[in-house]
Amino acid sequence: VEARGIHHVGVAVVDLDEAVRTYERLFGGRLEHRARVDAQGVEAASIRVGDDRIELLAALGDDTPVGKFLAKRGPGMHHVAYEVDDVRAAAADLAAGGAELIDSEPRQGMFGLEVAFVHPESVHGVLSEVVSSG
């Protein structure tokens, strides 16, 4: 995949309101979107820093993926998302390159984005995502 760049860095947090304020105060972040996504068990906030983005993720319950991550590792960096032209083509390329995909089919992510996740075992411990804004 020829990624266009890093679309966002995903960060798991306990208190979303407080985390948004921290990124605003410390790094001049600006809240771009905020949404509760029950299907994924998260409430998420996209923070712009310059042309880049931090995606803050708070768990809606302990038994969600982000809830389990928080219980195991505590708050912190969760994933890196790469912007691609076409998520379906990117997922096929990644599989052909030997990567294990969590989503073999693109799925609807947050904020209207199309996404697919790559298993961290395939990227030296980094949960990685390809994303297209359409």
Add this chain to the structure above:
Amino acid sequence: VEARGIHHVGVAVVDLDEAVRTYERLFGGRLEHRARVDAQGVEAASIRVGDDRIELLAALGDDTPVGKFLAKRGPGMHHVAYEVDDVRAAAADLAAGGAELIDSEPRQGMFGLEVAFVHPESVHGVLSEVVSSG
């Protein structure tokens, strides 16, 4: 601090050669710099992905900061670096904003950059860096 954007995402790895190849193969990354920095106990490679960067960090020994991180958490995401105009002014702003700095004075980072680190406790578990290319 009004950060200009994300300068790089730092990732701790076990095998630097293999990790560079993985980012080239999976995401179209291009090796920008590579250097061994004995003072910091790392060998580092800066990978461009579009206009963005992944900074891969391999430990030169178990008793280095990255070596201890790898022993405790395994390979994975290590820090987020924000580009600022002036690291000294940014560090003063961050301290005034209540952040605990690891480096109260800017120091020489890798690849000729001036850097200061912010304690993860001040940023919801994310080790954060401010960096200036000069």
